[in-house]
Amino acid sequence: MIIEARDIRKSFGALEVLKGVDFSAEKGEVVSIMGASGAGKTTLLQILGTLLTPDSGSLTIDGKDAINLKPKEKALFRGSKIGFVFQAHHLLPEFTAFENVMIPAMIAGGRTQSQMKAAAEEVLSRVGLWNRMDHRPAELSGGEQQRVAIARALINDPAVLLADEPTGNLDSATKQEIHQLFFDLREQLGQTIVIVTHDPDLAALCDRELHMQDGLFI
Numbered sequence: 001m002i003i004e005a006r007d008i009r010k011s012f013g014a015l016e017v018l019k020g021v022d023f024s025a026e027k028g029e030v031v032s033i034m035g036a037s038g039a040g041k042t043t044l045l046q047i048l049g050t051l052l053t054p055d056s057g058s059l060t061i062d063g064k065d066a067i068n069l070k071p072k073e074k075a076l077f078r079g080s081k082i083g084f085v086f087q088a089h090h091l092l093p094e095f096t097a098f099e100n101v102m103i104p105a106m107i108a109g110g111r112t113q114s115q116m117k118a119a120a121e122e123v124l125s126r127v128g129l130w131n132r133m134d135h136r137p138a139e140l141s142g143g144e145q146q147r148v149a150i151a152r153a154l155i156n157d158p159a160v161l162l163a164d165e166p167t168g169n170l171d172s173a174t175k176q177e178i179h180q181l182f183f184d185l186r187e188q189l190g191q192t193i194v195i196v197t198h199d200p201d202l203a204a205l206c207d208r209e210l211h212m213q214d215g216l217f218i
Helices: 041-048 071-081 097-108 113-126 142-154 172-189 200-205
Strands: 003-012 015-025 030-034 056-061 082-086 160-164 192-196 208-213
Touching: 003 041, 015 041, 030 041, 030 172, 030 200, 041 056, 041 160, 041 192, 071 082, 071 097, 082 142, 097 113, 097 142, 113 142, 113 172, 142 172, 160 172, 172 192, 172 200
Parallel strands: 030 192, 030 208, 082 160, 160 192
Antiparallel strands: 003 015, 003 056
């Protein structure tokens, strides 16, 4: 398994959000997580992405304990193993698409400037933006901006791609294009993808469709 989470519990004050969740995903698997607002979906995704630490439970990603790392180790692990795509693309407006995609590679280090540039060009080509690399976010459509965000998430070749409502702000035609892009990327790159969504059409495309209610899968 690429992701193995066991008995994950998380509370915020007196509110118990996750009540002993088990979750696993295999290499190359696309899993959707659905549920009403407040069910615990995003909290679980943030724990899987090491952005939040559970109160108890265990988590391994790509064979490594992802909980008991020192802060600096956890940041390095997150940068190399996990890519994030959110509903809001969070692109930096003053930078071009190419520069936005380059940023995580520059933070992670370990590659020469020319290697990072080649990787950025490759992932932007994979998401269909090879001819839009020099455009700033304001010059791109909503769908194109989300494609840049997906390319940015892939620049460090993560084992896992986590997406939280990745098409929530898009029109129906653009949604379908982005949905298909996730599966094209899985076929090309072999990433494990976990998608939190309210979109039943996207959920139905996935290899597995899980539902959360009151902090547990049902």
